[in-house]
Amino acid sequence: MNLNAKSMPNRNHVNDLKAQSTSPDSIIQTANIQSNTVNFSNQKKNILWVIIFIIVTILVIVTITASVTLNRKNRTRPTKLTIATTENTTTMAATTTIEPVLIPLDAINGTVIGVYNTYIGGLSSISTPGDRDDQYEETEPPNHACDGNVSTIYSTFSPCGRGDRQQKCGLNTGFYLQLQHGPILVNGLRICYAYTSFASDPYIVSLEGSNLSSEHLILGTSWTLIYNDTIELRGTSSTTTCGTVQIFPNTNHYSNYRFLVSRKVGISDSVRYSEVELYGSGFHL
Numbered sequence: 277m278n279l280n281a282k283s284m285p286n287r288n289h290v291n292d293l294k295a296q297s298t299s300p301d302s303i304i305q306t307a308n309i310q311s312n313t314v315n316f317s318n319q320k321k322n323i324l325w326v327i328i329f330i331i332v333t334i335l336v337i338v339t340i341t342a343s344v345t346l347n348r349k350n351r352t353r354p355t356k357l358t359i360a361t362t363e364n365t366t367t368m369a370a371t372t373t374i375e376p377v378l379i380p381l382d383a384i385n386g387t388v389i390g391v392y393n394t395y396i397g398g399l400s401s402i403s404t405p406g407d408r409d410d411q412y413e414e415t416e417p418p419n420h421a422c423d424g425n426v427s428t429i430y431s432t433f434s435p436c437g438r439g440d441r442q443q444k445c446g447l448n449t450g451f452y453l454q455l456q457h458g459p460i461l462v463n464g465l466r467i468c469y470a471y472t473s474f475a476s477d478p479y480i481v482s483l484e485g486s487n488l489s490s491e492h493l494i495l496g497t498s499w500t501l502i503y504n505d506t507i508e509l510r511g512t513s514s515t516t517t518c519g520t521v522q523i524f525p526n527t528n529h530y531s532n533y534r535f536l537v538s539r540k541v542g543i544s545d546s547v548r549y550s551e552v553e554l555y556g557s558g559f560h561l
Contacts (some may be wrong), residue, residue, distance in 0.1 A: 277530070294476035310398045313561065315372060325541065332420045345428075348459060349488055350455060356488050360513045361424075363501025372419075374523060375557075376463065376464040376523065376555035376557055377555060377556055377557070378553055378555055379455075379457075379460055379552075379553075379554045379555060379556050380424070381422035381424075381453065381455070381553075381554060382455065382457065383419070383455065383456065384453075384454040384455070384456055384490075386419065387454075387455065388419040388421070388453045389452050389453065389493075390402070390403035390412050390417065390418035390430075390432065390449070390451050391403055391449060391450055391452065391534075392409075392432060392435070392448065392449045393410070393434060393435065393448055393535070394448055394534075394536055395448055395496075395538075395559075396466075396482050396484065396536065396538075397484075397497075397501065398496040398502055399494060399495065399496050399510065400452060400493060400494045400495075400496070402525055403418075403432065403434065403449065405417060407433075407437060408433075408436050408437060409434050409435045410434055411432075411433065411434070412431060412434075412449075413432070413433075414429070415430040416428075416429045416430055416452035416548070417430065418430050418432075421451060421482075421535075421549060421550070421551060421552045422451075422552065423548075424551070426468045426518065426550045427550070428473075428550060429444075429470045429471075429548055429549070430451070430548070430549060430550070431447055431470070431510070431544045431546045431547065432449040432546055432547055433445065433446060433545060434447075434448070434449050435447075435448075436442065436545055436546075437545075439545055440545055441544055442543065443540075445545050445546055445547070446464070446537065446540060446544070446546040446547030446548075447537060447539065447547065448537070449536070449537060449547060450481075450534065450535045450536035450537055451535055452533065453532070454490060454531060455533070458531050459530055459531045460529055460531070460554075460556055461526065461528070461529045461556045461557070462483070462502065462526060462530070462533065462554045462555065462556050463514075463524055463525065463526045463555065463556060463557055464521045464522065464523050464524070464554065465483055465503055465521070465522045465524070465552070465553070465555065466508070466518055466519055466520065466521045466522065466552045466553040467481070467507050467508070467549055467551070467552060467553075468519075468549065468551035468552075468553065469518070469548075469549055470550050471550075471552065472548050473542075474509075474541050474542060475538060475540065475542030476541070476542075476544040476547055476548040477540060477546040477548075477549070478507055478537040478539075478540055478541075478547060478549055479506060479537075479540055479541050480504075480505065480506050480507070480515075480537070480540070481503075481535065481537050482501065482503060482504040482538065483502045483533060483535055484500060484501050484502060484533070484534040484536075485499065485500050485505075485528060485530030485532065485533055485534075486498045486499050486500065486530055486531075486532040486533075487529075487530055487531055488532070488556060489538065493532055498532075499534055500527050500528070502528075502530075504538075505522070507522060508522060509541070518551065518553070521553075521555055523555075535552050537549075
């Protein structure tokens with residue numbers, strides 16, 4: 277028995293395989309497979325490019341939209357700031373240009389109450405006409421200080437009597453009144469001086485306000501201090517003269533006001549003045 281015959285391949289089988297691989301049908305089938313593979317790869321590339329194009333388009337649209345929105349905001353912001361600045365400037369200008377207005381001191385029932393021995397935040401000691409140390413000149417009553425007439429005078433002696441010339445005469449005196457117009461904001465004060473000697477002119481004065489009823493105004497706790505300082509002097513003229521308006525901060529409206537003199541210019545038997553003028557910003561009847 278020949279052993280080499282068993283190990284040798286069948287030549288007919290090999291020839292059949294070669295024939296099959298080189299046959300026209302086999303070649304066409306292989307070509308079709310390769311063509312389909314190429315087409316599928318091309319389709320994947322086309323889909324990928326479409327996706328990339330869509331993403332890029334979206335990014336461009338978003339960028340353009342954001343840029344337009346930002347430009348619109350930047351354009352509108354300066355306009356708003358300009359308007360705000362203009363409004364603030366106008367408001368400030370209006371505030372600084374408002375002049376204080378003289379307030380008519382029309383008292384309820386025309387009653388102006390004179391006081392003596394009265395201090396800031398203290399009890400109101402009611403004064404009466406006469407020659408004693410707790411009185412005022414009968415022909416020169418406290419309502420003369422509020423009548424709008426610079427030729428009339430209010431004079432008071434306390435704690436002295438008539439003819440008693442001392443530095444203390446006429447100090448810690450004044451008056452209070454209830455305004456007919458109701459609560460009014462006061463932020464200015466001016467004194468018009470009497471035609472008598474300078475020595476009787478007020479020098480340090482105070483102004484207090486209250487919104488309590490008349491029966492409580494005698495109490496010191498009823499009053500709130502608004503102003504306490506020196507007042508503008510009248511200069512060298514011996515005739516009736518008004519000083520300058522003293523402006524002070526105040527945001528509270530009051531219907532009652534109390535005016536006191538705590539120091540005068542020199543030595544005399546009394547304190548004398550013709551008018552106490554109160555001023556308020558933007559006041560209108």
